[in-house]
Amino acid sequence: MTLEFVLSRQDHHVVGRGVRHAFPDIADAVAAVRDGRNVVGAIPFDMSDATALIEPEEFYRLDGPWATVDALPPLPTVTVARQIPDPSVHVQRVRDVVEQLKAGVAEKIVLARAIEVSAESPINPVSVLSALVSRDPMGNGFLADLSPAAPAGRHIVGSSPELLVRKRGNIVSCHPFAGTAARSTDPDEEARISAALAASAKDQAEHRFVVDEIRAALTPFCETLEVPESPQLSSTPQLWHLSTPIVGTLADPATSALDLALALHPTAAVAGVPRAAAMDTIDSVEGSRGFYAGAVGWTDGSGDGEWMVTIRCVELSADGLTGTATAGGGIVADSDPDAELDETTAKFRTVLSVFDR
Ligand SMILES: C=C(O[C@H]1C=CC=C(C(=O)O)[C@@H]1O)C(=O)O
Numbered sequence: 001m002t003l004e005f006v007l008s009r010q011d012h013h014v015v016g017r018g019v020r021h022a023f024p025d026i027a028d029a030v031a032a033v034r035d036g037r038n039v040v041g042a043i044p045f046d047m048s049d050a051t052a053l054i055e056p057e058e059f060y061r062l063d064g065p066w067a068t069v070d071a072l073p074p075l076p077t078v079t080v081a082r083q084i085p086d087p088s089v090h091v092q093r094v095r096d097v098v099e100q101l102k103a104g105v106a107e108k109i110v111l112a113r114a115i116e117v118s119a120e121s122p123i124n125p126v127s128v129l130s131a132l133v134s135r136d137p138m139g140n141g142f143l144a145d146l147s148p149a150a151p152a153g154r155h156i157v158g159s160s161p162e163l164l165v166r167k168r169g170n171i172v173s174c175h176p177f178a179g180t181a182a183r184s185t186d187p188d189e190e191a192r193i194s195a196a197l198a199a200s201a202k203d204q205a206e207h208r209f210v211v212d213e214i215r216a217a218l219t220p221f222c223e224t225l226e227v228p229e230s231p232q233l234s235s236t237p238q239l240w241h242l243s244t245p246i247v248g249t250l251a252d253p254a255t256s257a258l259d260l261a262l263a264l265h266p267t268a269a270v271a272g273v274p275r276a277a278a279m280d281t282i283d284s285v286e287g288s289r290g291f292y293a294g295a296v297g298w299t300d301g302s303g304d305g306e307w308m309v310t311i312r313c314v315e316l317s318a319d320g321l322t323g324t325a326t327a328g329g330g331i332v333a334d335s336d337p338d339a340e341l342d343e344t345t346a347k348f349r350t351v352l353s354v355f356d357r
Pocket residue numbers: 110112162177178179180241268269270311312326327328329330347
């Protein structure tokens with residue numbers, strides 16, 4: 001049976017194989033969960049686009065991060081075919097957005113850019129997933145077949161550190177990330193970089209927008225909600241981030257993880273504040289984001305589930321010969337456009353480094 005879906009975390013992983021039913025329309029997926037069916041897959045950034053959600057034929061959850069015993073094809077060499085847009089255009093876009101923010105159009109807007117790579121032989125999505133999970137001490141990784149959203153055969157694969165929402169029984173948790181600094185191999189530099197990130201007023205502001213928005217979105221669902229006053233430092237192999245673990249108890253335990261994901265998505269970690277103004281700017285500046293900056297995850301027939309923010313990822317074409325990685329960063333009024341370009345470059349390393357020779 002084909003592998004349609006994997007979500008790997010440090011303590012467990014979920015796999016979906018085969019397609020019993022595809023849900024290009026999110027409302028059908030929500031109804032399926034209410035009927036006690038398992039739903040897995042990917043939700044696009046723009047909810048008016050088709051979703052890539054399915055009820056798999058086989059659904060299982062096991063302890064520990066995902067790993068495979070199958071022999072996988074090695075990853076091919078890739079070359080950068082295109083940058084979308086050219087890096088200088090991205091810098092100019094950030095400059096323009098900073099001016100808009102200063103003029104009061106919005107308070108925060110997340111801008112992204114893409115790198116398209118060409119491969120000499122097909123990139124196997126499972127090989128990418130395997131490389132990503134084995135390199136991440138947190139065991140984070142995801143793979144989703146995007147066929148339900150057509151055209152068939154595309155996959156999105158990545159390693160996101162950002163938990164959009166998890167629901168177990170009546171406990172709901174979120175772990176938003178926003179505010180970034182590239183890591184160093186030098187321990188003294190590492191200490192300096194992480195301390196500077198924790199002390200950065202610009203990054204703290206960027207982060208606060210996300211936490212405030214999540215608090216507001218979760219409050220109507222919760223009996224209790226614990227939101228720490230200030231963020232903590234979290235790391236991935238490439239980056240330092242500010243992050244805030246949020247935990248609540250649900251007023252109605254029948255609220256599913258998918259219901260909660262839809263109430264939260266897209267957060268200000270990928271869109272901005274106010275959301276509508278940010279989405280308008282993103283749409284007019286970048287065009288469609290597809291599944292980047294969406295949500296990827298699962299909800300089982302009991303309503304429990306887990307959804308990650310779809311970042312640090314690459315979308316693979318159906319023939320596997322092209323991969324498009326996308327990375328973005330939150331822009332606020334005092335953002336530095338050149339630093340924002342560097343930040344996206346550092347974020348691309350998560351997925352593009354798997355092709356390094
Ligand atoms: C939008 C992305 O990252 C988000 C998550 C963590 C830090 C972010 C930042 O510092 O801007 C972004 O909000 C991305 O990786 O493409």
